[in-house]
Amino acid sequence: MRYRLWTLLAILLAMPVAAGAQILPLPTLPNTGGVTGQVGQLVPRVPVDQVLQSATDLAQARIDRLQTLVRRNPDRIALDRQGNPVRAGEVVLTDPDDASIAAAQAAGFRLIERDTVPGLDIGFARFAAPRGMSIESALKRMRKAAPDREVSADPLHFASGGEAPAPFTAPFFAPAPFAAAGARVGIIDGGVNTQVVAPPVTQTGFATGAPYVNDHATGIASLISGGSGVRAAALGSALYVADVYGRDPAGGNATAIARAIGWLVTQQVEVITVSLVGPANPLLARTIAAAQARGVLIVAAVGNDGPAAPPSYPASYPGVIAVTGVDGHDRALIEAGRAEHLDYAAPGADMLAANSGGRLVAVRGTSFAAPLVAARIAATGSPAALDREARDLGPRGPDRIFGRGLVCGDCRTSRK
Structure with missing residues (x-):
């Protein structure tokens, strides 16, 4: 059987x-x-x-x-050939020049904006496709018009965790916060309620109506710097929050995330945590590589769509620290997604975080594991230190289930 x-x-x-x-x-x-x-x-x-x-x-x-x-949201969101949600009727050129802009317009595309990722000198242009044209047809026409440029849709990214549906029972760990005084940690997500998490918090928006407070982002921020009864995994750190959602149903798109990364680079952030998942995108890949070249470390969750889902990004980009989650008994979450590589596991269930109203709530998902790893990097100053402290789980040595081991296992805030 x-x-x-x-x-x-x-x-x-x-x-x-x-x-x-x-x-x-x-x-x-x-x-x-x-x-x-x-x-x-x-x-x-x-x-x-x-x-x-x-x-x-x-x-x-x-x-x-x-x-x-x-x-x-049929007028804002469409599905590409792979089934990924993207901005409807939009195509993006990476590093366009005047000639490629003109060629695109001659092919019937309308220029929406031409901009540069702040601090990283990576240009991009967003175009509206001719009315009624599918995303696949628009990509094909744009590639013909600008054959020497990277052409893509603008895919959306989604949070990889949320409030747990029921109370939990788990071992209670004594508070053991890690000092990270002076460290700057970036969060790319929604808006954070600055009255709920420990200061200092600086935030800005990269979507319509942003910054707009949400529970997911506030919970992640509380895990890093503390507040509302949540122990700080990186006590004394300064948070820099980039809201890529705002009130836009097509928020969380690749161009917004690229801008957010650029802004965090200009703020001299050392480590960025991203608890969002989506498909691969050339503009975002270029932006992440450029940030890494400037010494910024990027930590990302593998998502919660299970092992049958496509590999998640940004966790799968080269050099990004990919994180999965475990429950209160150090079992990998059954819903954990997958990435092209896996670096660490961290608590992702049987734990509490603060919601946007300042209330302690049970949370679950790889979303809440990634910020704990980012916090440890902020506290130690180096991923190499994490290898020394990571506790091996599963098969001996690195594996595809727990990566190089469990990090921040005693960071969990749980009920007594």
Whole structure:
């Protein structure tokens, strides 16, 4: 029976979505045996039928969530060929010159804006495609008009965690904050309620209506600097918050995140935490590489869409520190996504954070693991120190489930 369940799981993870949901296909997995093995290792003490149900439910939930988003915002959001939500009717050129701008306009595109990522000298231009043209057709036409430039859609990124649905029971860890006085930590997310988290906090917006306070961003900020009863994982750090969502239903797009990274570079931030996930994007890849070249460390969550989801970005970009989450018993979260590489695990469940109203709430997701790793980097000043303190979990040595081990295991604020 167990063999048949694993075989069925392999088939479900490898097969495309049924005809009724073809606009958002699951990825084709070339090595399904490896995937099922990976899912099994993620939850070694969970019955196999629960693993099967969770993996398929996560995959379907992602499909349903993104399709609903498009239905509610058809004029703002569309799906590309891979099923990723993008800004509807928009195409982006990276490092455009006057000739490529003119060629795009001659091809029927309308220039929305031409700008440069602050502090990094990376140019980009956003264009509106001809009315009624699909994203794929617009990309094809733009690549023909500007063959020597990087052309892409403007994909959206989503938070990888939220308030837990039910109370939890977990071991209580004595407060053990880590001092990071003077360190500057950047957060790319929504807006933060500065009255809830410990000061100092500087924030600005990169979307319509931003900064606009939300629970997810405030929770992440509270885990780093403390406040409202949450212990600080990087006590004394200064937070720099870039709101890439505001009130825009198409917020969290790649151009907003690129601008946010550039702004954080100009603020001399040493480490940036990003608890958002989306597909690969050339402008964002260039921006991250440029920030890294200036010594900025970027930490990102692997997401919560499960091992059947496509690899998450920015966690999968080279050099980005990719983080997964564990529960209060050091078990990897069953919903944890995947990236092209994995560096560390950190607490991501059976924990408390502050919401935007200042109330302590239970949270769950790899979203809340990433800021703890960023906090430890801020406190130690180097990822190399994390390797020395990381506690090995799972198979001996680095692995694809826990990376190089558990970091900040005693940072969790949990109920007594």
